[in-house]
Amino acid sequence: MSSIKLTILGCHSATPRVNAFPTAQYLEINNSHFLIDCGEGTQRQMRKYKVGFTKIDHIFISHLHGDHFYGLVGLLSTYGILSRDKELHIYGPKGIKDVTLLQLKISQSHAKYKMIFHELSSKKSELIFEDDKVSVSTIPLHHRVYTNGYLFVEKEKPRKLNMLNISGYPEIGRADYLNIKAGKDVVLSSGEIVQNSELTTAPAKPLSFAFCSDTSYKPDIIPIIKNVDLLYHEATFLEDREDLAIKTKHTTAKQAAKIAKDSVVKQLVIGHYSGRYKDLSLFKKEAQEIFENTELAEPGKVFSV
Amino acid sequence: MSSIKLTILGCHSATPRVNAFPTAQYLEINNSHFLIDCGEGTQRQMRKYKVGFTKIDHIFISHLHGDHFYGLVGLLSTYGILSRDKELHIYGPKGIKDVTLLQLKISQSHAKYKMIFHELSSKKSELIFEDDKVSVSTIPLHHRVYTNGYLFVEKEKPRKLNMLNISGYPEIGRADYLNIKAGKDVVLSSGEIVQNSELTTAPAKPLSFAFCSDTSYKPDIIPIIKNVDLLYHEATFLEDREDLAIKTKHTTAKQAAKIAKDSVVKQLVIGHYSGRYKDLSLFKKEAQEIFENTELAEPGKVFSV
Numbered sequence: 001m002s003s004i005k006l007t008i009l010g011c012h013s014a015t016p017r018v019n020a021f022p023t024a025q026y027l028e029i030n031n032s033h034f035l036i037d038c039g040e041g042t043q044r045q046m047r048k049y050k051v052g053f054t055k056i057d058h059i060f061i062s063h064l065h066g067d068h069f070y071g072l073v074g075l076l077s078t079y080g081i082l083s084r085d086k087e088l089h090i091y092g093p094k095g096i097k098d099v100t101l102l103q104l105k106i107s108q109s110h111a112k113y114k115m116i117f118h119e120l121s122s123k124k125s126e127l128i129f130e131d132d133k134v135s136v137s138t139i140p141l142h143h144r145v146y147t148n149g150y151l152f153v154e155k156e157k158p159r160k161l162n163m164l165n166i167s168g169y170p171e172i173g174r175a176d177y178l179n180i181k182a183g184k185d186v187v188l189s190s191g192e193i194v195q196n197s198e199l200t201t202a203p204a205k206p207l208s209f210a211f212c213s214d215t216s217y218k219p220d221i222i223p224i225i226k227n228v229d230l231l232y233h234e235a236t237f238l239e240d241r242e243d244l245a246i247k248t249k250h251t252t253a254k255q256a257a258k259i260a261k262d263s264v265v266k267q268l269v270i271g272h273y274s275g276r277y278k279d280l281s282l283f284k285k286e287a288q289e290i291f292e293n294t295e296l297a298e299p300g301k302v303f304s305v
Numbered sequence: 306m307s308s309i310k311l312t313i314l315g316c317h318s319a320t321p322r323v324n325a326f327p328t329a330q331y332l333e334i335n336n337s338h339f340l341i342d343c344g345e346g347t348q349r350q351m352r353k354y355k356v357g358f359t360k361i362d363h364i365f366i367s368h369l370h371g372d373h374f375y376g377l378v379g380l381l382s383t384y385g386i387l388s389r390d391k392e393l394h395i396y397g398p399k400g401i402k403d404v405t406l407l408q409l410k411i412s413q414s415h416a417k418y419k420m421i422f423h424e425l426s427s428k429k430s431e432l433i434f435e436d437d438k439v440s441v442s443t444i445p446l447h448h449r450v451y452t453n454g455y456l457f458v459e460k461e462k463p464r465k466l467n468m469l470n471i472s473g474y475p476e477i478g479r480a481d482y483l484n485i486k487a488g489k490d491v492v493l494s495s496g497e498i499v500q501n502s503e504l505t506t507a508p509a510k511p512l513s514f515a516f517c518s519d520t521s522y523k524p525d526i527i528p529i530i531k532n533v534d535l536l537y538h539e540a541t542f543l544e545d546r547e548d549l550a551i552k553t554k555h556t557t558a559k560q561a562a563k564i565a566k567d568s569v570v571k572q573l574v575i576g577h578y579s580g581r582y583k584d585l586s587l588f589k590k591e592a593q594e595i596f597e598n599t600e601l602a603e604p605g606k607v608f609s610v
Contacts, residue, residue, distance in 0.1 A: 014382070014383075014386060015386060040345055040346060040348075040349075040376065040379040041345060041346045041349060043345070044345075044346060064411050064412050064413075065412050065413070065414075066378065066379055066382045066408075066412045066414060069412070070375075070378060070379045070382075070408075070412075071345065073371065073375060074345040074371055074375045077319070077371045077375075078319075081319060081320060095411050096411075098407070099407055099408055099411045102403075102404055102407060103371075103375075103404055103408070106369050106400050106401075106404045107369050107370050107371045107374070107375075107450075108369075108370070108449065108450055109371060144413065145412075145413055
């Protein structure tokens with residue numbers, strides 16, 4: 001069943017606060033399971049929100065600021081303690097492998113499972129993962145360090161059989177279904193051609209999710225994330241401190257909403273709030289003036305498509 | 306004022322569980338403030354239990370297993386964000402400097418403050434810190450990796466002036482007080498010697514705290530921790546799984562209590578419970594059969610002397 005379920009594990013910026021959790025998200029898309037970013041304490045948040053540790057085979061790290069990856073090594077150690085034996089793929093900026101392996105080595109965390117690091121350095125969007133259910137591409141962002149967002153797209157589904165119409169042709173049997181689902185016409189023994197469009201209906205549109213954190217306002221990502229069903233975009237500041245957003249290479253709520261609007265996405269989720277703001281509803285208010293369907297990320301909140 | 310206040314920030318072993326926090330303790334002794342071990346999420350626990358980040362100038366790491374130090378780099382980064390500028394001393398096994406600095410470098414955490422690493426490799430107890438209030442020595446432990454406990458001892462106080470008796474000697478004035486507090490006798494102009502014991506009373510006995518985690522049962526630490534006022538000793542297993550304690554180089558509750566009894570300590574606190582036990586009261590029960598004044602470590606619990 002085609003679907004997206006995004007669980008926010010942490011959504012605050014690095015500034016230390018009580019009950020602020022750094023960035024981490026758990027994405028279920030088309031029955032695949034991904035972890036995106038892994039700030040300190042992510043594994044605790046995963047337990048709290050009942051995320052199945054063993055379902056995750058792919059972890060995507062946007063950049064190597066501590067609030068996006070300091071929880072990775074703890075999670076990898078825990079997989080060792082849990083006696084994981086299946087491969088784990090880790091995608092992130094060049095350097096992630098050395099620093100992670102050094103930590104595991106010094107703490108003598110012996111893992112039975114194989115860790116496969118996919119180090120990224122391209123400044124262009126590239127396909128980095130693909131199977132029969134989902135593809136994942138990078139979204140090059142612009143931050144103080146090399147940073148990627150990630151675009152998750154369901155694979156195109158086969159067309160659906162129109163059984164009512166098919167039953168009108170006794171000659172068409174089960175053996176033909178695979179070809180019909182693949183979009184082929186059927187040639188009857190009489191020589192008559194039955195158009196595929198008569199025998200099938202269009203499949204559900206593949207769903208897509210884009211994760212964009214951390215970044216300056218960067219409209220050139222719009223072609224990459226165009227029409228996604230769900231967009232997470234950082235919004236560290238409000239418009240009143242656009243100066244700080246520019247200086248620290250972050251985005252304001254208004255700018256995130258502008259990206260969502262110009263990309264014609266269905267829904268926007270914002271997060272990575274700076275600790276200077278006590279009233280987070282101001283982020284929603286500011287964004288909704290530009291893009292109505294905006295929601296605030298909160299730890300434990302689930303967004304479904 | 307001579308005193309000990311120990312706040313448990315985390316006290317569980319590494320096995321992943323909901324609401325289990327790895328080892329970290331905050332020690333206030335004789336108005337000095339120390340952090341001992343720093344598992345993942347320690348900075349969050351510090352916030353939760355209102356530990357003043359800026360008071361800490363010395364952090365002691367027992368060993369480089371993840372559940373005792375994976376939270377260090379996050380805390381050091383946070384000190385950077387908080388614009389700390391005073392020196393921070395970090396004590397721990399050889400290797401702690403490289404792994405920490407690599408993480409900070411890769412995450413481009415620019416700190417204004419100076420980090421001074423004191424890497425330990427001796428297998429004998431050594432004095433590693435001393436000022437006019439407290440001394441700290443290592444307690445060599447026996448675990449799967451190089452591990453030290455730490456012994457914190459208040460400095461000997463000066464003797465207290467007995468003002469009633471002093472007033473009987475009009476010749477003795479303020480200028481003499483420092484010498485009298487230091488234990489010296491006073492020679493009057495008549496040549497008469499007034500014994501110090503007549504002019505002073507004994508100061509409060511210096512208090513002491515010993516932190517012992519993680520370790521096999523190791524009775525040869527007893528001479529080092531003899532008579533301490535407060536002993537934290539790990540107790541990962543109950544007696545029923547002494548086989549596992551031996552295999553993993555940990556201690557049972559009964560063994561921890563035996564160490565406390567044989568060391569003639571005033572109070573024992575145990576922790577680092579294995580995830581296999583649901584009912585932690587069994588740890589207390591088992592220990593109390595050997596050493597009555599035993600308490601269980603719990604996140605947020607404070608032990609005062």
